[in-house]
Amino acid sequence: MPDALDATPYDALLLLSFGGPEGPDDVLPFLENVTRGRGIPKERLKEVGQHYFLFGGVSPINDQNRALLEALRKEFAGHGLDLPVYWGNRNWAPYLTDTLREMIGDGRRRILVIATSAYASYSGCRQYREDLAGALATLEAEGLELPRIDKLRHYFNHPGFVEPMIEGVLKSLAELPEDVRESAHLAFTTHSIPTSAADTSGPVEGHGDGGAYVEQHLVVAQLIADAVREETGIEHPWRLVYQSRSGAPHIPWLEPDICDHLEELHGSGVPAVVMAPIGFVSDHMEVLYDLDTEAKAKAEELGLPVRRSATVGADPRFAAAIRELVLERAATERGRPVTPCALGALGASHDLCPVGCCPGRVPKPAAAGADSPYA
Incomplete structure (x- = not known):
């Protein structure tokens, strides 16, 4: 072979x-x-x-x-x-x-x-x-x-994951009314998580404000926004926003929520928005409900034209x-030399999750990592 x-x-x-x-x-x-x-x-x-x-x-x-x-x-x-x-x-x-x-x-x-x-x-x-x-x-x-x-x-930054999302955003922009298309904003969405979980995401040395979770999403959002600019010649303003919060109100989670963001954009005179769910692999329930149902209803209430781009699926x-x-x-x-394929400044992620990577509130055994009890 x-x-x-x-x-x-x-x-x-x-x-x-x-x-x-x-x-x-x-x-x-x-x-x-x-x-x-x-x-x-x-x-x-x-x-x-x-x-x-x-x-x-x-x-x-x-x-x-x-x-x-x-x-x-x-x-x-x-x-x-x-x-x-x-x-x-x-x-x-x-x-x-x-x-x-x-x-x-x-x-x-x-x-x-x-x-x-x-x-x-x-x-x-x-x-x-x-x-x-x-x-x-x-x-x-x-x-x-x-x-x-x-x-x-x-x-997250493999071309085969990023390129379909770029195509999806371009298609959604093209579906907006022509008179608002060039001024449309991009809202890159992902699942909100507790800020404490975000801050400890990724290897220990990367823990901090937002940790690897936020950093990785920002890299993908920038890659897509840059590709859209190169394709269309237009610099569309963008922001990473969140959806699907499910925690207790007193616990801080990543913000802003997509619906709050749509209200803010409408209030500042933004004429249209493309919602790009970069944090999700497929159009599952949280995409269909939180974006296609709740966020679109909010946009209709505001009179704000929106389109939702496809996930990779x-x-x-x-x-x-x-x-x-x-x-x-x-x-x-097998010990062969490998050049990992990855876009953006972060490069390829680790093959083996290190000790202390993305800890839970209650320590539990985890397989397929440096701390696995099933080596």
Whole structure:
């Protein structure tokens, strides 16, 4: 096998995602899975569940993962890369533990994981690693021979992730009325998280105001804004804003919220806005509700023309990026020289999450990192 197509020592790729309900009866059990141990009242869960019932009780994330699975398998086969791809979720079927049990039964012993989260944070990285450790502990207790698991690096600044978003913003700008298009602002959105979690995101040496979480998003926003300027010749003002806050009011979270930002822009005379959800891999429920429902309703109330650009989803360029990341990591594991592909000043992220990276409030074992109990 040519070295460029050699995934050894890995014998499988696991697509690890959040999961979502597949029907109305799944909504409350799913939300209980997501919030287990956090003491959130059932009344609050029912309130959040109404977001899902607006869409028939079905989260789009599962079908989006199925589409990405198909795109990955097509990409791998088209390039002669013989690497099976599995799918497991943290919070709904197919559950991570069940998928890993299946992989072990299939004889998989060196597994690479691609998480559907591109940036460094507790909820976007370490929590996935904690769930991997929990699944491995369960399987170990069953007497199964555990595989070695590695997680692919953060891909926020890989061209295959950034370029589809650039295209999406350009398309959304073109869809705005011509008389407001040139003066439109760009609102780059991502999931709000507690400021304390943002400040401790990424490796310890990078902790501080916003940590790696904010820094990485700002790099991506700048890359997209620069590319839009180069394509159109127009400098569109932009800002990184947040959505989907879910915490207690007294706990500081990243701001401003997208709806507050739209009000501020309208009040200052901005004639139009493109909302670009750069913090999300696919058009899942938080994009469909928080942007396409709430934020668009706010914009209509203000009389502010808005467009929402697409997420990367199952774009072939993203599937190709994952193939490149797999081969890059495999070559590194074999001791071959590698030049990681990354845009912007931050360069490529670390392959192995270091000790102290994105800590949680309560210390828990986490797999696929320098502090993993399953080396």
